[in-house]
Amino acid sequence: MLDDFFIRALIAGIGVAAICGPLGCFMVWRRLSYFGDTLSHSALLGVALALLLNINIMLAVFCFVIVLAIVLLLLQRQESLPSDAILGILAHSSLAMSLVVLGLITWAQVDLVSYLFGDILSVYKSEIAVIYIAGAIILGILFYIWRPLFAVTLNRELAEVEGIKATVVNAIYILMLASVIAVAMKIVGALLITALLIIPASCARGLAKSPESMAIYAAIIGVISVVLGLYGSLYLDTLSGPSIVVAAMFLFLLTLTPLTKIFK
């Protein structure tokens, strides 16, 4: 069964969507879309670096995104919070830089489109294994730190006064985000990772009454988007990564209609 590229794509996509849902909720709650964009756009620099140094792409992206995230976190700790402008400059300049570097790499065949929009249809069995192992670890950690992370998200000061180590919890979340970005690069590409994180979570907001149910709905909606998007791309012969995002967007529009009342 795993020999069929389409089945492999489905399994990989479902795995990534299931991780993205809950993590994406925190991104929505904390208004971190810009932050996520910055991290995922700069992930492409990790790809360029990997090709230059001839090392594993997923690993390079993971390391690069973590380094960048730590830099951003340090900026935050200096109480001069990175503004939208700084995040925007970082996101776009790193995107531009990586495109330039990739253009300079003449010795390897570089399929730019697959890095920008994902290449889910060529996912390997080993990559599926990585997605599910990483996913299990990430969701396990998330389950473990759920209450403190949510408390810090709702009000950092309150959480700290009541004994939660906000800095540690935040750092763990950023690490998880970096891992998800590294894993999701292959599926939707550097340009659309944030979409897979925030659109299902935003859909789930209209359906949920508690943070926990919002996370579960977000995962389910992400999975549905992947299935719809992949089948859509198969029949319409469109790019699979963007098709998944378009499917998610249609689901989001659906949640804006009175239909959502049924769930509540």
Next chain:
Amino acid sequence: MDEKAPPLIEPLIELKNSGLKVRDRWLVRGVNLHVNRGEIVTLIGPNGSGKSTTARMALGIKKPSEGNAAKIANLRVGYVPQKLAIDWTLPITVSRFMQLTTKLKKDEIISALKMVSAEHLLNADLQPLSGGEFQRVQLARAIARNPDLLVLDEPVQGVDFNGEIALYQLIEKLRDQLNCGILMISHDLHLVMASTDRVICLNGHVCCEGSPKTVAESNEYQSLFGTHAAATLAIYHHQHDHKHLPDGRVQHSDGSITDHCNHDNHDHNNHEDASTNINYEHRADHEMGEA
């Protein structure tokens, strides 16, 4: 008269001559403070006077740049922040909010809500609650953790006069039932809770401290507030031996002016030397003058 014997029981939190400096500027300096179990301590002062900073140092969130901060091991704090805006993207019910930092059993949640007469809100969404309801739910959340210390930052802000009286009575009842210490922050420089044991008046340093006079003792206030409210409120009389000038400098009783309060030659705790009995006027930030 202010030389108290050291407390026999260990204070829940204690600051000794603590100050916090951020980028070469002292937010607050030379604070001595302790809260014992069963005690209500109120920090008062105008906006920007270092009340919250002092509370943060005492709770161990900010490390003092000078002096000492100590708290008992495993201090359990229940906190009601000054402003708690719940983002609309967060779906949350009262029952889930109650368990924000601690997992609770259902009967623990209900009994805490009962103490503030809000048990009917158990399954309500948090966002549509009225200000008063939300304030009571926040109190319930803070006490449901069975705290050693309750920290209330401006608990009566945005609540009308009757609501203020009701809230103070509730807080006093909670103190008696939970036998916890209470650290309250208030910007009202004159009226404090009658059951406040000690008032500490801050403006970048401790300007004065003491205990309030119950309003009930004064016929004038009794007729102004009514006997019911008068029993709950108390007037705090400030005794300053110095004056804060509009430009932030400090004028001492001998007429000398220093850039900031000078800790070496001006003893804030010496109330007997205070030449004048000062009442604050509510003016803009940092402008505290003699009436």
